[in-house]
Amino acid sequence: MSLTNTTTSFKLSSARILANGSCTITVPVNSASAGSYVSVISAQALSTVPAGGNSADASATLTVIAPSSGGGGALGWVELLIIGGVLLARRLKWAA
Numbered sequence: 001m002s003l004t005n006t007t008t009s010f011k012l013s014s015a016r017i018l019a020n021g022s023c024t025i026t027v028p029v030n031s032a033s034a035g036s037y038v039s040v041i042s043a044q045a046l047s048t049v050p051a052g053g054n055s056a057d058a059s060a061t062l063t064v065i066a067p068s069s070g071g072g073g074a075l076g077w078v079e080l081l082i083i084g085g086v087l088l089a090r091r092l093k094w095a096a
Helices: 077-095
Strands: 002-005 010-013 035-041 058-064
Touching: none
Parallel strands: none
Antiparallel strands: 002 010, 035 058
16 A cells, blocks of 8 residues: 655555445645635546546535634643653652
8 A cells, every 4th residue: 555645635556445445544734724625526537446436526625723722732841841840749749
């Protein structure tokens, strides 16, 4: 199996998916603004072997939401230092 990509597309090759099976591919995306983006694959634009192309149009909507304004994200060195100090103090208290 091989998965290759560009900035606008990806290609899955030599994958074996059983009849009535499924395959999930997770792709991280970035967007400059929140909103909905629709992608349409026209009939016969998707190529599979030996089944052939897709018989009907397929579409999907990607909904991008704005990040929350607070919380989350990486911790800075100050936060890590405080957490380390609290854990060390608790450990010393338990040892006493």
